[in-house]
Amino acid sequence: MRFSPLVALATLPLLVSACGGGSSNTSLSSAPTIEGSSAAVTELVTNDLVVGKGVPATAEDFVTVNYVGADHATGTVFDSSWTAGKPASFSLGSLIPGFRDGMVGMKVGGRREIIIPSAQGYGATGQPPAVKPNEDLTFVVDLLSLSKLRPAPTVPSHPGPVPTQLKVESLIDGHGKEAEPTSTVTVHYVGADWSTGKIFDSSWSRGQPTSFTLTGVVPGFSQGITGMRVGERRAITIPSELGYGAAGQPPTISPNEPLFFIVDLIAVNNGTTSP
Numbered sequence: 001m002r003f004s005p006l007v008a009l010a011t012l013p014l015l016v017s018a019c020g021g022g023s024s025n026t027s028l029s030s031a032p033t034i035e036g037s038s039a040a041v042t043e044l045v046t047n048d049l050v051v052g053k054g055v056p057a058t059a060e061d062f063v064t065v066n067y068v069g070a071d072h073a074t075g076t077v078f079d080s081s082w083t084a085g086k087p088a089s090f091s092l093g094s095l096i097p098g099f100r101d102g103m104v105g106m107k108v109g110g111r112r113e114i115i116i117p118s119a120q121g122y123g124a125t126g127q128p129p130a131v132k133p134n135e136d137l138t139f140v141v142d143l144l145s146l147s148k149l150r151p152a153p154t155v156p157s158h159p160g161p162v163p164t165q166l167k168v169e170s171l172i173d174g175h176g177k178e179a180e181p182t183s184t185v186t187v188h189y190v191g192a193d194w195s196t197g198k199i200f201d202s203s204w205s206r207g208q209p210t211s212f213t214l215t216g217v218v219p220g221f222s223q224g225i226t227g228m229r230v231g232e233r234r235a236i237t238i239p240s241e242l243g244y245g246a247a248g249q250p251p252t253i254s255p256n257e258p259l260f261f262i263v264d265l266i267a268v269n270n271g272t273t274s275p
Contacts, residue, residue, distance in 0.1 A: 025049050025140065028111055031068055031082035032140040036075030041136040045115040046102050049140070052110030057092065057146055059100050062186070062209055062266050064089040064145040072115060072136035079130070087144055089186060089267060094208050096121050099139065106143045114139040145267070150233065152204035153262045155190055157197035158237075163258050167237040168224050176230025177268040179214065185225060186211040186267035194237060194258035201252075209266050218243050221261065228265045236261040 025032040026049050057063060064087050068080040081088045092100045098116030106112050116137040118124075126133040150172075179185050188209045190202040203210045214222040220242030228234055238259040240246075248255040 025113075026111065028066070028109070028142050031066075031080065032111070034068060034070050034075045034077060034138075034140070036071065036073050037138075038073065041072055041115055041117045043117060044098050044102055044120055045113075046105075047113040047115075048106075048110060049113060050109070050111040050142075052107030052143055054108045055146065055148075056105045056107055057103050057143065058148075059092050059104055060149055062089065062091050062147040062149050063103065063143060064267065065103075066142040066144060067139055069137060069139050071132070072138045089211075091149065091208050098137070102139070103141060103143070106141070108143050108146055111140060111142045114141060147230070147266045149188060149209070149266070150264055152188075152190060152202065153233075155192045155197050155199060155260065155262065158194050158260065163194065163237050163239050165239060166220050166223055166242055169235040170232060171235055171262070172231075172233035174229035174232025174265060176265075177270070179225050179228045179265060179268050180270050181222065181226050182213070182215055182270075183226075184211060184213045184269040185265060187225070188264040188266060189261055191259060191261045193254070194260045197260070211267075220259065224261065225263060225265065228263070230265050230268055233262065233264045236263060 028050065032049075066081045066087050068077055068082060070077045092103055096116070098120030099114065101120070102114030102116065103112070116139070118134045118136050121137045122131050122133075122135070124133050126135055131137070153171075186209050188203045190199055190204060192199045199205075214225060218238070220238030221236065223242070224234065224236030224238065238261070240256045240258050243259045244253050244257070246255050248257055253259070
């Protein structure tokens, strides 16, 4: 069972040895070593083991990381993306405060030790049995990629003829990996009735991007995202027959209702474990 650095339940990153250092802690090609420490943890502490390059992370960014998480005192690992066999991706704003704040300022290619007092972690509740109540935490995090998340867009209504064909419009260009018909993608999106502009679903309202395989969504949404590049924002108009058709999805989507989406493509996985 994996744990996350989310405030609710999620996947916590890895713990670095309290003393940090050692050649095995500076190579991003392998998991870092971990040691416990008897030193009291009274405040959030960060230690850059490897300094990355580029734009520094902010608390609003979407990141892909490798990590290990452990009990600060004992060094007992409770979660590791290395053990899971693939990196983890999430919005920093959705994480426990210590992990979120500890990653602020990191740059891609960096490795950072983050020591988190219990009050900024899981507190008196913990996450039993893996994380005990009032347990201080240590993580070692490798920042593999970073995306700047945009605010939610305004969705217009569309008076006029009902659309009969799929229409896609690139609102902001992207220059990253291209989505293929069978890709797993991570997106921010808002979906609305085409005619009224009434929103029926939004990842922005939930505060977290969402991931899915393009083969598992309605045809118009899949076709509209295919060909997008990471970083792109696209408007997608979907005729009813490529959406939910005559059945609709009552009470949210009326029968024969065309759909309108605005989508930000954040990440693409075309069948590999690389970010």
